[in-house]
Amino acid sequence: MRERRRLAAVFILCAVAAAAIVSGGLWRLGAADGAPSDAAAVVVLTVLGLCAALGFVWARIDSALLSPLARLIHALDVMEHAGPGAAVDVVEPGALAALVARIDALTKRMQDSQREIDSAVAATTDRLEEERSRLAAILRDISEGVIVCNADHCVLLFNNAARAAPDATDLLGLGRGIGTLFDPVPLTAAFDRLRGGGGAPAPVTLRPVAGAAALEARMAPIVEPDGDVRGYVLSFAAPGPPPPVPVSEGLPSRPVFYDFRPPVAGSAAGTTPLAELAAVAFDTETTGLDARAGDEIVQIGAVRVRGTTVLGGETFETLVHPGRPVPAASTRFHGLTDESVAGAPAVGEAVARFHRFAGGAVLVAQNASFDMRFLARAEARAGVIFEAPALCTMMLSLFLHPEEPDHTLDALARRFGVETRGRHTAPGDALITASIYCRMVPLLEAAGVTTLDEALAAAASASKRMRR
DSSP: OHHHHHHHHHHHHHHHHHHHHHHHHHHHHHHHTTOHHHHHHHHHHHHHHHHHHHHHHHHHHIIIIIHHHHHHHHHHHHHHHHOTTOOOOOSSOGGGHHHHHHHHHHHHHHHHHHHHHHHHHHHHTHHHHHHHHHHHHHHHHOSSEEEEEETTOBEEEEOGGGGGSTTHHHHOOTTSBGGGTBOHHHHHHHHHHHHHTTTOOEEEEEOBTTOOOOEEEEEEEEEOTTSOEEEEEEEEOOSSOOOOOOOOOOOOOOOOOOOOSOOOOOOOOTTSBGGGOEEEEEEEEESSSOGGGTOOEEEEEEEEEETTEEEEEEEEEEEOBOSSOOOHHHHHHHOOOHHHHTTOOBHHHHHHHHHHHHTTOEEEETTHHHHHHHHHHHHHHHTOOOOSOEEEHHHHHHHHOTTOSOOSHHHHHHHHTOOOTTTTSHHHHHHHHHHHHHHHHHHHHHTTOOBHHHHHHHHHHHHHHHHO
């Protein structure tokens, strides 16, 4: 981009110099013939013609070579940092069409080689995967709830039965503090006793933060070879089966809604590195496109992200009763009808549940200002405030690749090699957005954007550029 501007400046200076030389020569010839007025007209016409010709030449060079070259560089950056699966996506390659085709062919060969390497690595780790699967199967089949925590009371592992604890579906997650689900005071006291008592298992009473009935549990130590207690395992009788997670598939497409206002931001640890950032990628489906005109949410989907990893087992999904009919025009896009949302929680209740699931984490969305406007409209009814910042993948794409003409979710998924399963459903689009964001992080770091504050500033600068 910078080199292109420099070249344009050099081209303009050359054009001005050429025009000055030709103008001076013609003027002198006209003055020598004693007809300065005719010379002036010839000079003006010649300069205008020269400028037009040079402008045409520049436009052709720019459209056929410079712009495609800039887009090719961006595509190669994506391939370098986004990992396998990213495609050489160059719109209107111009004179570089043959080069782009050869690079794409070479890329596919490299990806095939990478897949072969990955297969070989996977083959050598089959034994470890088998052991892990066996452990997961054991935990899954245990009727008791099991939660594994480290010494800082952060969740390392949990089984499906543990999700039956009060509010666990929304609040239980890898890397989250167990204190968001249960009163931390008795847990801390029990762990201190565990450490001081030689590591013998001990009973503990789990008091749900939600105020539900207490659960009697057993706390067993995780002992390192040096004898140090580095964590603990909680096991308790699950009060009931975990709630099922509904799945929506095969819904028709909807148009992309553009809104280039900056995303909502609030207080957060702005110096947190993106590689360590805890985030929640989410999406909403609505009755229409204008929250201020009374449109409402009909579905919310979300998935947790840590750094550049999508935590696919930690998802949130709910249908929402909008309190108004779902227009047929909207159903054509997301497939949801009045019958689909009959019996679903009201907007306030659903948004409150999503707020508990997010737990103050940074929010990530495609065209975030659109979704955040609907959440803001529901805050009073939910009795919550979304204070955490929201990162917009569309704005971050505009920052990373300003030369690209298309920044829709489909275009980003194609560019970053992300599978678009469940498109135009809230949980499906949330998962796609999460995967795109995770592949964006290395590109942002390569561009010098390494922290949350810097990512918010990058998105804001892209938003301002689009509004000009």
